[in-house]
Amino acid sequence: MAASSTTRKLVATLGATRRHHPDADTTDIRRELAASTIEDHVRAVVAQAPPLTDEQRERIAALLRAGGAA
Template sequence: MSEVVQARAALGSASRWGDKEAIENARRALAAAKLAAYVEKVVAEAPPLTDEQRARVSAIVNGGEFQ
């Protein structure tokens, strides 16, 4: 079972139980799983990045600014 499917199921379960903290955590996990799946797909299709390109992408993902 994919990580996205598992995260979606966990969100459904948390929603059924009505646990607000669990719902928030499940939403975060689902967003992360979707993002990871998308990044994996893009990276698999793209040519290799330079060190500078990898640093820029890493900074974006980590929430910082690239300098």
């Protein structure tokens, strides 16, 4: 699975921020990177999977809404 250009940019931004500003709060960058990585993975899986039922999509969406705690 290839990383999207957004994910690659965020990885570079995080690395540069840590290198040049080691005490900087990188929470927002790491959050965006996590979301982008998840998006990349979901796109790859959905592209190869058969169409999901409404119930299956709802279960997966519930995981996201609950932050994975469902």
